[in-house]
Amino acid sequence: MKIENMAIPESVGSDYLIATYYMNSQSVSDLYEWASLVASDQSAGTWTHVEGETPEVIAKYGAKIVGIYPMANEHACMARIAFPVANFPMNMPMLMSTVAGNVLAQDGIKLMDVEIPEEHLKKFTGPLFGIDGIRKWLGVYDRPILGAILKPCIGVEPSVSAAGAVAAAAGGAEVIKDDELLSDPDYSPMIERVKAVMNGLGEIGKADSVLYSVNITGANLYDRARRAIDAGANSIMVNFHTLGWGAVEELVGKLKESGDTVPIFGHSAGAGGLYRSHTNGLSAALCFGKLARMIGMDMPLVYPDSGRFGITTNQLIETYYATTAPMGHIKKGLLVVAGGVHPGTVPYLMNLLGDDTMLMAGGGIYGHPHGAESGATAILQAINSVKKGLGLAEAAEEYKELKVALDYWKK
Numbered sequence: 001m002k003i004e005n006m007a008i009p010e011s012v013g014s015d016y017l018i019a020t021y022y023m024n025s026q027s028v029s030d031l032y033e034w035a036s037l038v039a040s041d042q043s044a045g046t047w048t049h050v051e052g053e054t055p056e057v058i059a060k061y062g063a064k065i066v067g068i069y070p071m072a073n074e075h076a077c078m079a080r081i082a083f084p085v086a087n088f089p090m091n092m093p094m095l096m097s098t099v100a101g102n103v104l105a106q107d108g109i110k111l112m113d114v115e116i117p118e119e120h121l122k123k124f125t126g127p128l129f130g131i132d133g134i135r136k137w138l139g140v141y142d143r144p145i146l147g148a149i150l151k152p153c154i155g156v157e158p159s160v161s162a163a164g165a166v167a168a169a170a171g172g173a174e175v176i177k178d179d180e181l182l183s184d185p186d187y188s189p190m191i192e193r194v195k196a197v198m199n200g201l202g203e204i205g206k207a208d209s210v211l212y213s214v215n216i217t218g219a220n221l222y223d224r225a226r227r228a229i230d231a232g233a234n235s236i237m238v239n240f241h242t243l244g245w246g247a248v249e250e251l252v253g254k255l256k257e258s259g260d261t262v263p264i265f266g267h268s269a270g271a272g273g274l275y276r277s278h279t280n281g282l283s284a285a286l287c288f289g290k291l292a293r294m295i296g297m298d299m300p301l302v303y304p305d306s307g308r309f310g311i312t313t314n315q316l317i318e319t320y321y322a323t324t325a326p327m328g329h330i331k332k333g334l335l336v337v338a339g340g341v342h343p344g345t346v347p348y349l350m351n352l353l354g355d356d357t358m359l360m361a362g363g364g365i366y367g368h369p370h371g372a373e374s375g376a377t378a379i380l381q382a383i384n385s386v387k388k389g390l391g392l393a394e395a396a397e398e399y400k401e402l403k404v405a406l407d408y409w410k411k
Contacts, residue, residue, distance in 0.1 A: 003032055003033075003036050003065065004036070005036055005039050005040065005062055005063065005064055005065055006036075006064065006065045006066075007064035007065070007066055007082065008066060009066045009067070009080075009082075011064075012064055012066060012082040013117075014117035014118075014119055014120070015084060015085060015086070016064065016082035016083055016084055016085060016117075017082070017083055017085055017095070017099075017114060017115060017116045017117065017120065018066060018080050018081065018082045018083075018114070018115040019080070019081050019082075019083065019099040019111060019113070019114050019115075020078060020079070020080050020081075020111075020112045020113040020114075020115075021035075021038070021078070021079045021080075021081065021103075021109055021110065021111055021112060022076065022077075022078055022109070022110040022112055022279070023035065023038075023076060023077050023078075023079050023108060023109050024071075024074060024075065024076035024108040024109075024279045025075065025076075025107065025108040026075055027107075028075075028108075031068060031070070031075070031076075031077045031079075032065075032068055035065050035068055035077070035079040035081065036065060038079070038081065038103050038106075038109070039062070039063035039064065039065055039081045040062065040063070041102060041103065042063055042081075042083065042098060042099070042101060042102070042103055043061060043062045043063035043083060043084065043087060043098075060084065060086070061084055061086065061087055062084075063081050063082060063083045063084070064081070064082045065079065065080070065081055065082075066080045066081070066082050067079070067080040068080075076108075078112070083098050083099060085117075085120050090120050090123035090124075091123070091246065091249060092124070092245040092246055092249050092291070092294065092295055093244070093245060093246035093249075095114070095116075096245060096291075099111060099114055100282070104280065104281065104282075107279070107280065108279045108280070109279075109280065110277070110278075110279055110280055110281055110282070110283065111281070111282050111283065111286065112283045112285075112286070113283065113285070113286065113290070114286070114290070118328045121294075121327070121328045121329070121330065122328070122329060124249075124294045124295070124330065125249070125252050125253055125256055125295075125296050126293060126294060126296060126327075126329065126330035126331050127264075127293060127296055127297060127298040127330070127331045127332075127333050128252065128255065128256060128261045128263070128264070128296060128298065128331075129261075129263045129298045129331070130298060130331025130332050130333060130334070131298075131324070131331070131332045131333060131334040131356055132331070132332070133263070133298070133331070134211075134263055134298060134299070134334050137211070137263070138174050138175075138209065138210075138211070139209070140174060142355065142387070143355050143383055143384070143387050144349075144350060144355055144356075144357045144358060144359045144383055145174050145175060145334065145357070145358040145359070146172055146173050146174050146175075146358070146359060146360075146376065146379055146380050146383065147173060147174070147175040147176070147177065147336060147338070147358045147359065147360030147361070148165075148168035148169075148173035148175070148176045148177070148360065148361060148362070148365050148366075148372070148376060149176075149177055149178075149179055149338065149360060149361065149362030149365075150164050150165060150168075150176060150177065150178055150179060150182070150362075150366075151164065151179070151362045151363065151365075151366035151367075153179030153181050153182060153362070154179065154181050154182050154185070155187070156187075156188065157187060157188055158188050158189070158192045158193040158195075158196035158197070159196055161178075161182075161188065161193055161196065161197060162193075162196035162197045162199070162200035163200065164366065164372060165197045165200055165201060165210075165212060166200040166201065166203070166204055166206075167371060167372035167373045167376075168365055168366075168372050168373070168375070168376045169201055169204065169206045169210045169376075170204060170206075170373045170376075171365070171372065171373035171374060171375065171376025171377040171378075171380070172376050172377055172379075172380040173210065173365065173376045174209070174210055174211065175210070175211045175213065175235070175265070175299070175358060175360070176197075176210060176211070176212050176213070177212070177213035177214075177215070177235075177237050177265050177267075177360075178193075178213065178214055178215035178237060179215070179362070180215065180217075180237075180239050180267045180269040182215055183215045183216070183217045183218055184218055184224075190214060190215070190216065190224070190227075190228060191227060191228070191231045193214060194212075194214050194228055194231045194232055194233045195231055195232060197212050197214070198212060198231075198232040198233070198234070207234075211234055211235040211263060212233065212234060212235060213235040213236060213237040213263075213264075213265035213299070214228050214233045214235070214236055214237060215236075215237045215238075215239070215267075216228050216236050216237065216238060217237070217238055217239040217242065217243060221238070221243065221247055221248070221250075221251045222250070222251050222254045222255075225251060225255065226258075229260060229262060233262065234262055234263075235262050235263045235264070235265060236262055236264055236265070237264070237265035237266075237267055238251070238264065238265070238266060238267065239267045239268075239269040239270065240266045240267070240268070240292060240295065240297060240300075241268055241269060241270035241271045241274070241287075242269055242270040245291065245295050248266075248295050248296065248297075249295040249296065251296075252264065252295060252296030253296075263298040263299060264296060264297055264298050264299070265297070265298070265299040265301070265336070266292050266297030266298075266299060266300040266301060267301050268287065268288055268292070268300065268301050268302065268303075271287045271288065272309065272310070274287050275287045275288075275310075275315075276310050283315075283318070284302070284311060284315035284316075284318065284319050285315065285318040285319045285321075285322040286322070288300055288301070288302040288319045288322075288323075288335075289302070289318070289319040289320070289321075289322025289323040289333075289335070290322040290323075290327075292323075292333065293322070293323055293327070293330060293332075293333045294330060297333060298333060298334060299333065299334045299335075299336050299358060300323060300333050300335060300336065301336040301337075301338050301360070302316065302319050302320075302335060302336065302337060302338075303337075303338070303339040304316065304337050304338075304339055304340060304341065304345065304349060306339065306340045306345070308339055308340055309339055313352070316337075316352070316353075317352070317353075319335065320335050320353050320357070323335040324356055332356075334356070334357070334358055335353070335356075335357050335358070336357070336358040336360050337349055337353070337357055337358070337359055337360065338360035338361070338362070340363075340364070341359055341360060341361040341364050341379075342361060342363070342364030342367075342379070342405060342409050343364070343378045343379050343381070343382040343392065343402055343405045343406060343409070344382075344392065344405070344406055344409055344410070345364075346359060346379060346382035346383055346386060346392075347382070347386050347391075347392060350383070350386045351386075359379065359383065361375070361379060364379065364405075364409075365379065367408075368401070368404065368405055368408070369404055369408050370401065370404055374401040374404065374405075375401075375405065377399075377401045377402075378399070378401040378402045378404070378405040379405075381395060381399040381401060381402040382395070382402055385399075385402070392406060393406075
């Protein structure tokens with residue numbers, strides 16, 4: 001059957017971006033026709049001919065199928081569809097409206113990747129610091145960064161958060177962040193929390209060597225960022241999925257224009273509704289990696305492959321490379337692995353991902369039987385032991401904090 005909107009990759013060039021979809025359906029008989037309809041629906045056509053839909057309009061503004069690759073042992077394919085960049089301004093909301101839009105409302109379609117020509121990629125700011133900038137700020141170059149998630153996550157006054165930050169920093173935590181659930185409640189106003197935490201870090205000589213990522217998620221995002229920075233924040237955090245890609249993209253652009261920038265921690269709260277399905281939504285590498293990086297997240301968070309949040313080992317590795325692989329002018333992000341991290345998980349995560357990550361713990365630090373300072377120390381001891389080529393059991397003979405942690409979480 002002739003498919004009118006097929007092309008080869010060499011024929012689309014830099015005038016198109018290419019989206020890759022996994023398409024799986026037991027009810028659609030012809031995968032080629034299905035991909036053709038998707039290309040039409042998401043560009044210059046629709047399900048039926050309409051007035052004004054001339055061959056010239058379709059040729060210039062219609063999407064093109066550049067590849068359909070059947071999957072073995074299932075009625076499915078990988079489809080690569082090229083969309084004319086002339087169809088939309090190059091920003092994340094319209095890019096995603098084009099490649100995800102209505103198409104992801106169909107059963108059995110998952111957006112796996114988006115390839116953007118370099119000349120159009122330049123429209124995206126990307127991380128303001130990236131992994132190299134954060135390493136320079138912290139002075140840590142040859143191992144994973146140690147991060148802490150303040151616990152209790154909600155329900156406590158700024159003084160309690162400050163005490164928790166001080167304890168973790170004293171134990172070696174280099175980045176400390178609010179929980180995604182804590183933003184600006186009456187019992188812990190954002191500005192009061194910034195001042196309390198930064199004053200506490202200053203009292204132990206850590207205000208210039210530890211990043212505190214205060215959660216600014218809420219309305220009037222740039223104003224909130226400015227108030228936090230003016231109050232002394234040296235890093236900010238946003239729940240970028242729940243805020244929306246466009247709001248965060250605008251924030252990063254305005255901060256860059258202001259020239260008064262701080263590293264941005266990107267929490268992935270809400271992403272589960274996008275990546276968890278095998279046959280719908282977005283790939284994990286897009287959710288946590290490429291898209292977060294393009295809109296400017298210096299430190300995007302991903303979950304480990306422990307089973308708790310449904311990330312597979314392959315998805316974790318793909319996300320790492322989507323965050324760190326060369327991407328034109330876009331800086332590499334510092335991928336943050338958080339969720340069930342404790343000293344016993346460190347060798348596995350370091351062997352899997354290497355040094356260019358942040359290993360971040362909440363319960364794995366604040367749940368240590370001897371307190372948060374010992375909890376942070378134990379994870380740092382585990383990191384340094386792996387770097388020295390020591391097994392944790394051997395290292396635990398020398399480090400009491402590590403031994404306590406390993407015995408405690410072994411049960």
